[in-house]
Amino acid sequence: MGNDLAVEAAGLEKSYGKVRVLAGVDLRVPRGSIFALLGPNGAGKTTTVRILATLSPADAGRATVAGYDIVRERQLLRRSISLTGQYAAVDGMQTGEENLRMMARLSGQRRAAARRRARQLLEQFGLADVAGRRVATYSGGMRRRLDLAASLTGHPAVVFLDEPTTGLDLRSRQSMWQVIGELADCGVTVFLTTQYLEEADRLADRVAVVDDGRVVAEGTPAELKQQVADQRLDLMLADPSFFAGLARKLGARAIHLDQGTRTIGVATDGSAAHVRALLDEIDPQGTAVQRFTVHTATLDDVFLALTGHAAATTAEQSGGHPEKETASV
Amino acid sequence: MSELTAPGPAAGFTVRPAAAAEWQIMAGRSLRLTRRKLDALLTSLLLPVILMLMFVYLFGGAIHTGTAYHDYVVPGVLVLCAGFGAALTAVQVSEDMTGGIIDRFRSMDISGAAALSGHVAASLVRNTVSTVLVLGVGFLIGFRPHAGPLDWIAAAGILLAFILAFSWLSAAIGLVAGSPEAASGFTFLLMFLPYASSAFVPISTMPAVIRGFAHHQPATPVIDSVRGLLMGTPVGDSPWLALAWCGGIMAISVVLSGVLFRRRAS
Numbered sequence: 001m002g003n004d005l006a007v008e009a010a011g012l013e014k015s016y017g018k019v020r021v022l023a024g025v026d027l028r029v030p031r032g033s034i035f036a037l038l039g040p041n042g043a044g045k046t047t048t049v050r051i052l053a054t055l056s057p058a059d060a061g062r063a064t065v066a067g068y069d070i071v072r073e074r075q076l077l078r079r080s081i082s083l084t085g086q087y088a089a090v091d092g093m094q095t096g097e098e099n100l101r102m103m104a105r106l107s108g109q110r111r112a113a114a115r116r117r118a119r120q121l122l123e124q125f126g127l128a129d130v131a132g133r134r135v136a137t138y139s140g141g142m143r144r145r146l147d148l149a150a151s152l153t154g155h156p157a158v159v160f161l162d163e164p165t166t167g168l169d170l171r172s173r174q175s176m177w178q179v180i181g182e183l184a185d186c187g188v189t190v191f192l193t194t195q196y197l198e199e200a201d202r203l204a205d206r207v208a209v210v211d212d213g214r215v216v217a218e219g220t221p222a223e224l225k226q227q228v229a230d231q232r233l234d235l236m237l238a239d240p241s242f243f244a245g246l247a248r249k250l251g252a253r254a255i256h257l258d259q260g261t262r263t264i265g266v267a268t269d270g271s272a273a274h275v276r277a278l279l280d281e282i283d284p285q286g287t288a289v290q291r292f293t294v295h296t297a298t299l300d301d302v303f304l305a306l307t308g309h310a311a312a313t314t315a316e317q318s319g320g321h322p323e324k325e326t327a328s329v
Numbered sequence: 330m331s332e333l334t335a336p337g338p339a340a341g342f343t344v345r346p347a348a349a350a351e352w353q354i355m356a357g358r359s360l361r362l363t364r365r366k367l368d369a370l371l372t373s374l375l376l377p378v379i380l381m382l383m384f385v386y387l388f389g390g391a392i393h394t395g396t397a398y399h400d401y402v403v404p405g406v407l408v409l410c411a412g413f414g415a416a417l418t419a420v421q422v423s424e425d426m427t428g429g430i431i432d433r434f435r436s437m438d439i440s441g442a443a444a445l446s447g448h449v450a451a452s453l454v455r456n457t458v459s460t461v462l463v464l465g466v467g468f469l470i471g472f473r474p475h476a477g478p479l480d481w482i483a484a485a486g487i488l489l490a491f492i493l494a495f496s497w498l499s500a501a502i503g504l505v506a507g508s509p510e511a512a513s514g515f516t517f518l519l520m521f522l523p524y525a526s527s528a529f530v531p532i533s534t535m536p537a538v539i540r541g542f543a544h545h546q547p548a549t550p551v552i553d554s555v556r557g558l559l560m561g562t563p564v565g566d567s568p569w570l571a572l573a574w575c576g577g578i579m580a581i582s583v584v585l586s587g588v589l590f591r592r593r594a595s
Contacts, residue, residue, distance in 0.1 A: 053436050054436070055432060055435060055436060075438055078435075078436055078437065078438035079437075079438055081436065082433075082436065082437070083432060083433065083436040084433075085429050085432050085433075086429075087428060087429030088429055089428070089429035089430045089432060089433035090430070091358070091362065091430065093361075093362050093365040093366065094358070094361060094362070094365075098361070102354060102357075102358055103433075103437075105346065105350070105354050106346065106351065106354055106434075106437055106439060107346075107437060108346045134365070150433070151433070154437070
């Protein structure tokens with residue numbers, strides 16, 4: 001196995017009863033990078049993370065994390081990683097500082113070192129002011145930040161974050177993004193799962209799109225978006241005959257078709273010049289298009305482009321931890 | 330900010346603390362959580378005292394045991410109190426299992442044994458405090474034991490064995506229960522054990538069906554031993570029976586907890 005890879009997985013399979021959750025997942029994550037596993041609910045994201053973090057065994061396939069085999073070197077592996085799940089893994093009845101000191105001590109640090117590490121992380125995550133308050137009184141965003149800080153007490157080489165911002169408001173989400181970005185600056189490898197294209201785009205060096213237990217695309221966010229189109233120009237047409245004619249004329253360029261509302265979507269970079277050029281090209285007489293809107297590509301668009309079907313929203317069965325239902329951005 | 334997270338000498342790999350340190354940290358955590366759940370703490374301290382006062386002053390006049398009723402009932406209340414305190418372990422274990430923290434512990438390679446025995450150790454400490462409290466109130470209402478130092482030590486040892494066994498049993502129940510509420514409900518059943526024993530009334534006064542159960546359940550030999558040792562009356566083979574019950578329950582519960590922990594957490 002290459003020494004420059006923090007995570008390498010080949011052919012991971014997993015079923016819960018008759019439900020096949022992973023159907024052969026291959027992943028390669030370079031050391032020190034931020035890697036995002038992007039997909040809808042039920043795609044197998046949480047299951048993948050739990051297998052890599054050695055919490056569930058895979059039915060087939062093999063993987064190494066931080067250079068250790070997930071089966072044979074489980075103990076060494078666990079001492080080199082941390083996992084932050086969708087549920088905050090901190091005690092509500094302890095203060096933020098007590099939680100961090102406990103985690104630091106459990107990762108083998110002596111009392112004084114654990115105290116220093118806790119103070120350091122509280123500063124770094126902007127929690128110094130609330131260090132002495134019980135976690136039960138924290139806001140959702142503060143709790144997630146503390147959770148993330150707790151996962152770093154033992155200086156892990158690989159940090160797994162399972163949907164780190166699901167359920168957070170926009171401000172908390174942005175502050176999490178900043179913290180996660182800073183992690184990678186320190187040489188930690190971050191492996192995160194997300195349902196948000198925007199999140200993968202903002203944070204990740206590389207993204208793997210998963211659907212139905214399989215990786216359907218992999219690359220940098222820029223590469224992915226090229227396949228998908230960053231923005232979409234939706235044209236609402238004046239009457240059904242225009243719709244049929246234009247759909248025929250555009251062919252594969254039409255990435256969105258809705259006969260009911262007579263809407264056709266085409267890829268654009270969102271600039272005024274490009275939108276104007278598209279309108280001139282598609283509707284030279286200026287009579288066919290009644291209205292238009294430009295919107296950012298969503299996970300649904302990525303899915304439609306990559307798989308030819310819309311993102312399913314079935315709950316993932318992952319050892320009693322179903323992923324939360326969340327609307328995409 | 331970067332120097333703050335700059336990996337230290339142990340970068341990317343942490344040593345596992347010694348098993349004893351791990352256990353001590355987990356026990357400390359559990360005790361801190363107990364102290365902060367004031368309602369649960371007060372209930373586990375006050376309820377046995379209230380029950381004791383109720384039995385002595387409300388029912389005591391009607392119950393004839395051949396001795397002063399407070400001398401008869403205090404050992405029973407001690408065991409009731411121990412069972413009650415041990416049962417809280419189930420709720421704590423269940424809270425851990427249903428929250429996210431158990432995955433964090435497991436991904437840190439903290440053993441199930443450390444996570445659970447931390448709760449059991451905290452239960453021992455908690456129960457020692459409440460036992461002393463019940464004894465203190467017992468003295469105030471006229472409980473006068475006739476026990477030498479060895480008797481005291483033996484009685485304390487049997488009580489501790491009982492607490493230990495039932496704390497482990499509760500831990501196993503906490504692992505099975507789907508929620509802290511369910512765990513709390515399960516343990517309610519445990520708390521009824523002392524009622525169908527020699528704790529409050531002599532077994533000979535019970536209907537035949539219950540008498541059979543009362544004679545052959547763990548609370549009875551524990552209570553008979555503690556009562557005999559403290560009051561200086563013959564105990565027969567009660568202490569050995571008590572230790573056998575406690576040892577058996579504990580052995581089964583520890584093994585069961587290990588299996589359940591691995592199953593529940595994967």
